[in-house]
Amino acid sequence: MISRRTMSWLLGVSVLAIGALALARPAAGQAPSQPPLTMHRIAGNLFLVKGGSGANTAFYITKNEVFAIDAKMSVESAKEMQEAVRRLTIIPVTTVILTHSDGDHINGLPGFRKGLSLIAHERCKADMVEAAKSMPALADYLPNATYNESRLHLYNDDDGEIELAYFGPAHTSGDTVVVFPREKAAFVGDLVFVGRDPVIHRSKGGRSDGCIRTLEALLEIKPPLEIFLSGHADPAGRAEIEAAVASLEALRSKIKALVDAGKTLADVKKAFGIEEAPAPPGGRRYMGPVETIYLEFTEKK
Numbered sequence: 001m002i003s004r005r006t007m008s009w010l011l012g013v014s015v016l017a018i019g020a021l022a023l024a025r026p027a028a029g030q031a032p033s034q035p036p037l038t039m040h041r042i043a044g045n046l047f048l049v050k051g052g053s054g055a056n057t058a059f060y061i062t063k064n065e066v067f068a069i070d071a072k073m074s075v076e077s078a079k080e081m082q083e084a085v086r087r088l089t090i091i092p093v094t095t096v097i098l099t100h101s102d103g104d105h106i107n108g109l110p111g112f113r114k115g116l117s118l119i120a121h122e123r124c125k126a127d128m129v130e131a132a133k134s135m136p137a138l139a140d141y142l143p144n145a146t147y148n149e150s151r152l153h154l155y156n157d158d159d160g161e162i163e164l165a166y167f168g169p170a171h172t173s174g175d176t177v178v179v180f181p182r183e184k185a186a187f188v189g190d191l192v193f194v195g196r197d198p199v200i201h202r203s204k205g206g207r208s209d210g211c212i213r214t215l216e217a218l219l220e221i222k223p224p225l226e227i228f229l230s231g232h233a234d235p236a237g238r239a240e241i242e243a244a245v246a247s248l249e250a251l252r253s254k255i256k257a258l259v260d261a262g263k264t265l266a267d268v269k270k271a272f273g274i275e276e277a278p279a280p281p282g283g284r285r286y287m288g289p290v291e292t293i294y295l296e297f298t299e300k301k
């Protein structure tokens with residue numbers, strides 16, 4: 001008799017051969033502009049989910065465990081992506097790893113069953129405790145395992161390996177990089193933006209110098225990584241990471257030169273052609289990277 005474990009693995013293998021699979025139509029109530037959810041096999045055990053609400057997510061499917069990386073922005077999308085995983089394995093999601101605390105990565109958590117293992121950096125958990133004050137449903141989904149080391153070996157078995165890495169404040173103060181050494185890949189949350197300005201949450205302790213340090217650290221990981229999955233871009237390679245470092249460094253030097261020349265924030269914004277956008281009703285004003293970097297260069301140490 002085939003054991004449940006073997007059975008699930010066989011089921012997994014047979015479907016893993018499918019590269020990308022389009023999923024069900026958007027559920028009733030979903031905004032029509034929302035792209036359909038799709039799941040893509042990246043390499044080995046690693047799958048990327050695009051579309052639906054919120055940021056891209058990933059799944060790492062082993063013989064006995066299913067790791068979700070990030071949780072989407074709505075319960076509907078969180079459930080829809082788990083449905084997609086059920087077509088690949090009968091093992092339910094056992095662990096959710098959260099790359100950071102932004103709503104487009106965590107607000108779908110109540111779409112997962114309660115009581116599973118939820119892991120994040122301890123500073124991400126602190127931000128989530130704050131977020132739960134205005135979103136009570138999150139209170140049942142706060143991380144029940146945290147870490148504060150620079151590296152944590154989360155899973156290592158004959159069929160897969162996951163490491164968590166923390167390189168200090170960058171996009172927020174508690175960003176986790178999820179490394180899959182055997183797939184030579186990482187899921188980096190919002191630490192990498194391709195072809196657009198980075199988002200740095202100063203209000204959550206994010207820093208531009210930390211973003212550069214983190215991107216450089218990604219390139220130093222051994223064995224060298226080749227695939228970088230992220231919340232808001234297509235899979236990137238080392239060249240895109242190098243380009244992101246160069247572009248952020250260039251932005252910082254340009255702003256530093258203006259600060260050294262005694263320019264005010266208004267002058268600097270003008271130099272970049274930035275028009276002040278009002279805050280959305282009830283929301284916080286978006287602070288772009290130019291203002292964030294200006295404040296970093298001018299803050300009292």
Ligand SMILES: [Zn+2]
Pocket residue numbers: 100102171190
């Ligand atoms: Zn984010």
